Amino acid sequence: MLKIENLGHRFDQGWLFRHVSAEVESGGRLLISGRNGSGKSTFLRSIAGLLIPREGEIIAPERVGYSALDLNVYPHLTASEHLEFSALLRGVKPEPTKWLSQVGLENVNGKLCNAFSTGMRARLKIALALQCKPELLILDEPTASLDDAGRELIDSIMTNFGGAVVYASNDEHDRRWATHELVL
Amino acid sequence: MKQISHLLLGLAVAGMLIFTFLVPDAQLFMEPSLARILFTHVPCAFLASIFIVSSAFFAGSFVRKGTDVAAAKMHASIELGTIFAALTMATGILFSKIQWGAWWHNDPRQISFLIVLFFYAALMALRGAYNDRGRMDQSTAWLSISLVLPAIFLMFVFPRLKFVEQKSFHPTRTIPEGQLDFAYSFGLWGTLIVLGWLALVIFSLRKRVELAERALDDNYGHDETGSRGSALDGVVRPVAVSEKD
Amino acid sequence: MNSFFSPQVKACLIKEWRVEARSRQGLFVSALFGFMALAAVNFSTMITVPAPGLAAGLLAVILIFVATVAVPRIFLAEDEQGTFDLVRQWGASGPVFLGKALFGAIFQGGAGFILGLFYSGMIGVPVVNWPLFLVMSTLLGIASSNVLCLTSTMVMTASNRWVLASVVGLPLLFPLIFLGIGGLKVSFGDGGMEGAYQSIAALVGYAVVPLGLGPMVAQSLWTERRDPGQNPDLPQNKDRL
Numbered sequence: 001m002l003k004i005e006n007l008g009h010r011f012d013q014g015w016l017f018r019h020v021s022a023e024v025e026s027g028g029r030l031l032i033s034g035r036n037g038s039g040k041s042t043f044l045r046s047i048a049g050l051l052i053p054r055e056g057e058i059i060a061p062e063r064v065g066y067s068a069l070d071l072n073v074y075p076h077l078t079a080s081e082h083l084e085f086s087a088l089l090r091g092v093k094p095e096p097t098k099w100l101s102q103v104g105l106e107n108v109n110g111k112l113c114n115a116f117s118t119g120m121r122a123r124l125k126i127a128l129a130l131q132c133k134p135e136l137l138i139l140d141e142p143t144a145s146l147d148d149a150g151r152e153l154i155d156s157i158m159t160n161f162g163g164a165v166v167y168a169s170n171d172e173h174d175r176r177w178a179t180h181e182l183v184l
Numbered sequence: 185m186k187q188i189s190h191l192l193l194g195l196a197v198a199g200m201l202i203f204t205f206l207v208p209d210a211q212l213f214m215e216p217s218l219a220r221i222l223f224t225h226v227p228c229a230f231l232a233s234i235f236i237v238s239s240a241f242f243a244g245s246f247v248r249k250g251t252d253v254a255a256a257k258m259h260a261s262i263e264l265g266t267i268f269a270a271l272t273m274a275t276g277i278l279f280s281k282i283q284w285g286a287w288w289h290n291d292p293r294q295i296s297f298l299i300v301l302f303f304y305a306a307l308m309a310l311r312g313a314y315n316d317r318g319r320m321d322q323s324t325a326w327l328s329i330s331l332v333l334p335a336i337f338l339m340f341v342f343p344r345l346k347f348v349e350q351k352s353f354h355p356t357r358t359i360p361e362g363q364l365d366f367a368y369s370f371g372l373w374g375t376l377i378v379l380g381w382l383a384l385v386i387f388s389l390r391k392r393v394e395l396a397e398r399a400l401d402d403n404y405g406h407d408e409t410g411s412r413g414s415a416l417d418g419v420v421r422p423v424a425v426s427e428k429d
Numbered sequence: 430m431n432s433f434f435s436p437q438v439k440a441c442l443i444k445e446w447r448v449e450a451r452s453r454q455g456l457f458v459s460a461l462f463g464f465m466a467l468a469a470v471n472f473s474t475m476i477t478v479p480a481p482g483l484a485a486g487l488l489a490v491i492l493i494f495v496a497t498v499a500v501p502r503i504f505l506a507e508d509e510q511g512t513f514d515l516v517r518q519w520g521a522s523g524p525v526f527l528g529k530a531l532f533g534a535i536f537q538g539g540a541g542f543i544l545g546l547f548y549s550g551m552i553g554v555p556v557v558n559w560p561l562f563l564v565m566s567t568l569l570g571i572a573s574s575n576v577l578c579l580t581s582t583m584v585m586t587a588s589n590r591w592v593l594a595s596v597v598g599l600p601l602l603f604p605l606i607f608l609g610i611g612g613l614k615v616s617f618g619d620g621g622m623e624g625a626y627q628s629i630a631a632l633v634g635y636a637v638v639p640l641g642l643g644p645m646v647a648q649s650l651w652t653e654r655r656d657p658g659q660n661p662d663l664p665q666n667k668d669r670l
Binding site: 247299302303305306309310313314315316319322323326327329330331333334337338 | 579580583584586587588589590593596597599600601603604638639642645646649650
């Protein structure tokens with residue numbers, strides 16, 4: 001499913017992490033932990049194909065869903081328009097109503113995203129990540145900025161999602177889903 | 185062998201420099217001794233043109249193969265081309281002031297070469313704007329490829345358009361039609377060959393420096409991971425949570 | 430294969446259209462800058478009516494600079510507002526480029542047409558060939574937009590990218606001024622149609638080339654996951670010293 005061999009990345013100042021290897025099978029939940037600045041988000045961005053690591057190799061499945069705190073949504077589009085746009089670009093069937101109801105955003109239809117709270121945006125990003133029917137889901141701080149209902153949503157994804165999940169978190173509660181942990 | 189070739193180059197540069205001062209002053213010039221500027225101005229313009237084409241060639245090679253060598257050659261071409269374009273412009277402006285009476289003459293060829301200098305400036309500006317080496321190489325390569333056709337037009341086609349030939353003070357047919365006297369002709373081709381040789385040596389050195397910098401950067405970078413758990417030696421692998429707990 | 434008729438290009442075009450219709454940022458920038466430039470030119474030519482060549486040059490410069498301030502935003506806003514990664518992970522760089530370029534071309538083509546009309550009314554030089562004048566104004570807008578789309582793609586994640594998009598774009602836009610003057614001055618009654626046709630053909634070529642290069646540039650700069658054989662940083666691909 002996902003194979004990482006000797007991954008390393010550095011910015012100008014020096015290596016952020018090096019010699020990291022991991023394999024995650026379908027159904028696996030890999031927790032990436034480590035203190036602030038240890039490279040958790042960079043590691044996830046590398047796997048998501050948003051950053052070329054300076055060394056190492058990543059073999060990832062074709063369909064990858066990615067959601068992160070620093071990812072933003074278009075302020076002048078509605079949630080359904082986001083889902084339609086993403087579906088057309090990724091070549092999947094646009095089913096905005098279905099996905100919005102799955103993440104509890106069925107009542108915000110027609111509202112522009114600049115009126116969304118941080119938690120609502122996080123839910124939309126989850127819907128966008130799930131929409132392409134990914135084999136691998138990458139979540140950076142999945143429960144940050146979510147209310148109790150949002151945390152339940154993440155809990156249900158973590159429990160029921162059939163593919164592999166790689167997620168970064170320092171929240172003790174989030175450890176419960178992990179089958180493996182990688183400390184950076 | 186390399187030392188001998190460098191010695192020969194040094195002798196050739198010195199010989200050509202002496203020769204350019206020994207040739208007699210040219211006639212029909214406001215300042216006859218200034219005609220010698222030809223020995224710097226024309227070869228520099230020629231080399232600036234060659235380097236913009238070579239930068240695009242190596243850029244194409246980099247886009248296809250993605251090797252550091254192609255990237256290093258592309259960057260060396262851009263840097264040397266910028267220097268030669270700036271020298272062409274500086275010598276041209278100086279000549280314009282003394283021969284034609286003004287620093288800037290709106291001569292079509294002055295303008296077209298100024299645009300070529302802007303091309304180089306754009307390439308240099310783009311190179312400096314990326315911290316990420318991979319992106320810097322890629323974007324510079326694409327810009328270099330995009331600029332080559334307009335540059336060829338400006339340097340080789342535009343000066344030969346009839347209305348430009350009529351308006352320009354630059355002679356376009358003097359050199360190709362052999363109207364220069366022997367001493368000036370020899371001096372011009374001689375400086376072109378010697379300067380070209382010097383440029384090739386600098387090009388090769390610059391390429392090697394670039395590659396060495398990249399090798400150093402990749403292999404001996406300061407390791408930030410040492411203070412934390414991530415590995416300096418060995419490989420970091422995930423631990424099964426059940427095993428840990 | 431990237432085609433203007435693919436649903437992905439259409440989706441991107443519709444998205445850009447919606448964003449512009451709701452934010453109107455491009456409209457405000459183009460209108461404000463365009464009309465300010467027209468007013469400035471009008472002031473400077475109040476006493477003397479410029480010659481056809483100069484009138485053509487002034488319009489070409491206005492249209493190119495309007496595009497320079499308005500077009501890069503279509504690309505640069507993505508990284509600025511944090512949505513660039515969203516598009517990149519959806520992995521359709523070519524169609525996204527074409528969708529954005531198409532939007533830019535429509536927008537700047539329209540701006541060229543409208544500003545051309547206002548210019549002809551303000552400058553005091555009579556237009557003797559209206560179809561040619563309007564075709565040239567529109568084409569200049571489209572060609573400038575396409576060139577700037579290409580250069581904006583190159584600088585999308587660079588530091589100081591807003592300035593850099595223009596710095597990198599302007600040298601490529603210079604030839605457009607020559608071509609613009611070549612066609613527009615004929616529409617003001619200076620020169621024959623042969624020169625105008627040549628300018629139109631060159632402008633069309635200048636507008637088309639960035640559309641061919643752009644998807645390739647976007648592909649190589651936006652997509653980070655490469656075939657290991659293409660990755661220059663892997664030891665097996667290193668060809669050092």
